[in-house]
Amino acid sequence: MDYAVEVEHLRKVYPKSKGQKAALDDVSFKIPTGRVYGLIGRNGAGKTTFVRIAATQLALTSGSLSVLGMDVVSRTRDVRARIACVPQESRPLYFLTTEEVVYYYLKMRGMDPVEARRRTRDSLEELSLTEHRKKLVSRLSGGLRRRALCAMVLASDAEVLFLDEPTTGLDPLARREVWKAVRRTIREHRTIVLTTHYLDEAEELSSRLALIEEGQLRLEGSPEDLRARVRFPYRVMVQDPFPREELEPYGKVSKVQGGYLVFAREADAREVARKGLERGVRVSLGPVSLEDIFLEVVGKSIEEDAPLEDGEGAVA
Numbered sequence: 001m002d003y004a005v006e007v008e009h010l011r012k013v014y015p016k017s018k019g020q021k022a023a024l025d026d027v028s029f030k031i032p033t034g035r036v037y038g039l040i041g042r043n044g045a046g047k048t049t050f051v052r053i054a055a056t057q058l059a060l061t062s063g064s065l066s067v068l069g070m071d072v073v074s075r076t077r078d079v080r081a082r083i084a085c086v087p088q089e090s091r092p093l094y095f096l097t098t099e100e101v102v103y104y105y106l107k108m109r110g111m112d113p114v115e116a117r118r119r120t121r122d123s124l125e126e127l128s129l130t131e132h133r134k135k136l137v138s139r140l141s142g143g144l145r146r147r148a149l150c151a152m153v154l155a156s157d158a159e160v161l162f163l164d165e166p167t168t169g170l171d172p173l174a175r176r177e178v179w180k181a182v183r184r185t186i187r188e189h190r191t192i193v194l195t196t197h198y199l200d201e202a203e204e205l206s207s208r209l210a211l212i213e214e215g216q217l218r219l220e221g222s223p224e225d226l227r228a229r230v231r232f233p234y235r236v237m238v239q240d241p242f243p244r245e246e247l248e249p250y251g252k253v254s255k256v257q258g259g260y261l262v263f264a265r266e267a268d269a270r271e272v273a274r275k276g277l278e279r280g281v282r283v284s285l286g287p288v289s290l291e292d293i294f295l296e297v298v299g300k301s302i303e304e305d306a307p308l309e310d311g312e313g314a315v316a
């Protein structure tokens with residue numbers, strides 16, 4: 001398999017950081033070409049640090065990272081020419097219009113004017129920015145400004161795109177437009193590295209994921225790989241009334257609104273569902289979500305009385 005990004009024993013310690021704790025600590029993994037790769041983890045996990053190193057904006061402390069086979073330290077300029085990045089925090093140039101921001105970005109990357117105009121138009125259309133194209137970026141709302149930045153990067157012909165929380169602050173429709181643009185980019189055989197706190201988004205788009213926790217890689221692989229690594233890969237919701245004692249032997253049980261949620265192995269989950277049906281209560285059974293996996297791996301225990309309806313929703 002071809003890899004767009006290869007990371008080996010990557011370590012980053014920010015200078016003057018208190019106690020010299022590593023923001024990334026011996027991280028190794030590979031990002032396949034032509035797919036979306038999701039990076040997830042709690043605040044401060046090290047996602048942005050990773051993206052900034054890979055996008056050649058930040059120096060690494062030790063280890064190595066290469067993009068499209070080129071080392072980011074020794075071939076920084078070559079890497080830069082073939083990547084694009086939506087940073088977590090950014091300000092597009094305020095004195096330009098939305099249209100100009102996209103167009104000049106493409107021109108600056110060396111695209112010919114005709115192609116740049118076409119791509120600008122398409123990209124603004126794709127992210128529903130056409131009606132805002134003549135507005136100064138400084139006059140746009142925060143979400144629209146974020147969209148303009150996404151339009152810029154998604155319009156580019158970069159082979160590897162780093163998107164650091166591209167959809168944070170976007171309304172639900174705009175989020176889906178970004179997803180569409182991401183899928184379109186993948187159809188063009190390009191690679192996207194995506195960080196997000198929206199685990200539904202990560203699950204929806206990513207063909208592989210890395211879960212980073214306190215600078216360390218805790219889980220890595222396809223969603224199925226991740227599921228296979230947790231103790232209880234299935235979740236069953238059993239509506240009230242049902243005696244809790246009968247559920248306890250099957251897995252991890254927690255009281256949720258309107259019933260119980262049980263995390264269990266497949267056979268046990270089926271058994272629980274069967275028991276529920278025998279008693280005539282509502283039951284829902286399915287594989288754990290990425291959110292369930294996340295909560296289990298980052299070690300947060302499932303609290304009593306977490307809100308949950310019909311087997312969906314948060315369980316933390």
Ligand SMILES: Nc1ncnc2c1ncn2[C@@H]1O[C@H](COP(=O)(O)OP(=O)(O)OP(=O)(O)O)[C@@H](O)[C@H]1O
Pocket residue numbers: 014015017023041042043044045046047048049050088
């Ligand atoms: N410029 C900096 N100087 C010193 N420490 C930093 C700097 N930037 C980040 N850190 C530290 O490095 C660690 C990782 O931060 P990073 O921004 O990579 O996390 P993140 O996973 O992107 O978090 P978030 O989800 O909040 O964006 C944190 O402990 C953070 O405080």
Ligand SMILES: [Mg+2]
Pocket residue numbers: 047048049088164
């Ligand atoms: Mg970040």
